[in-house]
Amino acid sequence: WTAARELAAALVGDSAGDWDVAGKLPADVLLRMGAEGVLCPQVPEAYGGLGMDSLSCGELTAEVGSRCSSLRSVMTSQGIAAWCVARLGDDAQRAEWLPRLTSGAIACVAFSEPDAGSDLSAMTTRIRPDGDNVVIEGEKVWTTAAVYADFILVFGRYADGAAAVIVPTHAPGVRIERRPDPLGCRAAGHADIRLDSVRLPSGSVLGGAGQPLGMLVTSALTYGRLSVAWGCVGILRACLTAACEHAATRRQFGKPLAGHQLVARHLAELLVDEQVSTLICRQASGHWDDRTPELVPSAVLAKHVAARRAADGAARATQVLASAGARDGSVVARAYRDAKLMEIIEGSNEICELILAEQAVTVWA
Ligand code: FAD
Numbered sequence: 364w365t366a367a368r369e370l371a372a373a374l375v376g377d378s379a380g381d382w383d384v385a386g387k388l389p390a391d392v393l394l395r396m397g398a399e400g401v402l403c404p405q406v407p408e409a410y411g412g413l414g415m416d417s418l419s420c421g422e423l424t425a426e427v428g429s430r431c432s433s434l435r436s437v438m439t440s441q442g443i444a445a446w447c448v449a450r451l452g453d454d455a456q457r458a459e460w461l462p463r464l465t466s467g468a469i470a471c472v473a474f475s476e477p478d479a480g481s482d483l484s485a486m487t488t489r490i491r492p493d494g495d496n497v498v499i500e501g502e503k504v505w506t507t508a509a510v511y512a513d514f515i516l517v518f519g520r521y522a523d524g525a526a527a528v529i530v531p532t533h534a535p536g537v538r539i540e541r542r543p544d545p546l547g548c549r550a551a552g553h554a555d556i557r558l559d560s561v562r563l564p565s566g567s568v569l570g571g572a573g574q575p576l577g578m579l580v581t582s583a584l585t586y587g588r589l590s591v592a593w594g595c596v597g598i599l600r601a602c603l604t605a606a607c608e609h610a611a612t613r614r615q616f617g618k619p620l621a622g623h624q625l626v627a628r629h630l631a632e633l634l635v636d637e638q639v640s641t642l643i644c645r646q647a648s649g650h651w652d653d654r655t656p657e658l659v660p661s662a663v664l665a666k667h668v669a670a671r672r673a674a675d676g677a678a679r680a681t682q683v684l685a686s687a688g689a690r691d692g693s694v695v696a697r698a699y700r701d702a703k704l705m706e707i708i709e710g711s712n713e714i715c716e717l718i719l720a721e722q723a724v725t726v727w728a
Contacts, residue, residue: 364419367401368426371434379431380692382550388434393511398467401427402438403445410461412445417651421593421644428597429604432701433550435597437469439590440508444470444516446586447527451569451579460529463514470529471512472583473503473556481714483580488519488558490526496562497521499528499536503556509539510552516569517558518580524573527583528563536561547700585659587709588666589651592644595669595705598698599637602673602680605694606633609684620683629679636672643668660722667715670705677702 374392382388396402404420406412415423420442428435441464448460464470479485488501501519509515515530515537530537542553565571607630610621620626647665650658677698681688688695706712 364404364413364415364423367399367404367413367415367423370399370401371396371423371427371430375427375430375434379433379550380694380697382431382433383697384549384692386544386549388431388437388511388550388552390511392434393437393469394467396434396438397441397464397469400465402441402469403464405442406445406449406461406465410457411465412461413465417589417648418645421589421596421648424590424593425597425600425641425644428594429601430597431550432594432598432697433548433552435590435594436548436551437508437511439587439594440471440512441469442590443472443583443587444514447472447516447569447579447583448529450582451527451574453570456529456566456569460514468513469508469511470514470516471506471508471552472516472518472587473506473509474518474580474583475504475506476502477504481711483518484576486519486525486576488517490517490519490521490528490568492522492565493562495565497528497565497568499530499558499561499563501558503558505542505553506556507548508552509554509556510541512539512552515556516583517556518576518583520576521568521573525576525579526573527569527579529567529569530558530561530563534561534563545704547697547702547704549700581659584709585662588662589644589647591705591709592640592647592662592665592669595666595673595702596637596640596644598673598702598705599633599640599669599676601694602676602698603630603633603637605688605698606630606680606683609687613687626683629683633676633679636676640665640669640672660718663710663715663718663722666709667712667719670702671712673698673702674706 404413404415408414536559538557647661680695
């Protein structure tokens with residue numbers, strides 16, 4: 364994964380602050396990252412991907428996340444879409460879509476609706492079979508990367524169950540409206556999507572038929588949670604670097620900030636946050652790579668721990684830099700805003716706690 368890491372480092376450099384302020388990722392960066400397979404690194408080499416295991420993909424995700432959470436968010440969406448094609452699609456769909464996702468096309472993933480946020484069972488988007496076609500009707504909100512996307516993986520109701528369908532963004536009936544001024548990940552291209560009588564060939568439905576909503580959502584979210592968790596490790600690494608460099612060089616009361624015990628505690632806590640998050644992500648990725656049944660709860664645990672630690676850690680780092688970090692474009696201010704969002708997406712803190720409590724009772728009661 365060294366080449367992918369070096370490519371990400373070279374393409375992002377220290378531009379993420381400018382991209383955040385501009386609210387836009389450069390098209391050439393997205394194209395290059397996509398065309399090199401870096402946005403969905405676990406796609407097998409047979410489909411033009413990098414064939415990484417979850418652990419290597421996680422470390423790469425952390426690297427991208429340490430530089431730019433907006434780009435990492437696009438990477439998470441692309442990775443979910445590719446994973447869903449691999450997991451839910453048939454051979455023909457894998458052969459059609461995976462090479463596109465590893466050669467520059469961008470995909471986003473749309474679950475959330477105005478009245479279906481934490482409770483995805485309230486989803487009302489409908490995918491209706493009509494002869495050799497399906498017709499899609501509905502409204503999606505806050506879809507990351509939709510502004511850049513060539514395809515949307517849309518989840519909706521299908522007969523008595525649910526389905527995931529690949530919708531080209533240029534299909535008649537698709538309308539994409541950018542979400543202005545998000546709190547964080549400002550260059551991630553969030554948008555709301557209207558789907559008005561969008562007619563596509565039936566082959567656009569992954570697996571060709573309806574499946575239980577819970578199974579579809581769990582498949583997609585498990586990849587997404589692990590990716591977000593590794594992204595949070597990246598946020599913590601960026602914060603640790605910024606806070607330690609500043610505390611070692613900035614002097615107050617006759618000595619470096621790091622020499623003041625209350626500041627030193629922030630650095631120690633940040634180190635603990637980064638280490639704990641890394642270890643728990645490695646554990647979850649190990650479950651993915653070993654295909655163990657613990658994967659689903661361990662991805663929830665990793666996301667929950669890493670998101671909370673990233674939000675706390677970014678607040679600490681901002682505290683250490685104080686006025687030196689208190690501006691748009693600074694690494695820690697950006698991390699502070701980006702990390703807060705990680706406590707909301709892919710299962711909020713509260714939803715993760717409910718799942719973990721259920722797991723606790725199953726195992727420990
Ligand atoms: P609500 O569900 O209304 O919840 C509000 C609050 O109540 C939260 O704190 C929640 O934890 C709490 N709550 C809700 N139910 C319970 C309960 N039973 N018990 C305890 N507490 C509860 N969606 C997509 O489909 N694709 C994307 O790419 C995508 N990207 C996003 C990017 C960003 C930056 C953001 C902010 C959102 C994104 N979303 C995306 C939407 C995201 O998944 C939802 O915001 C999230 O699921 C929470 O839903 P909600 O915002 O409607 O909050």
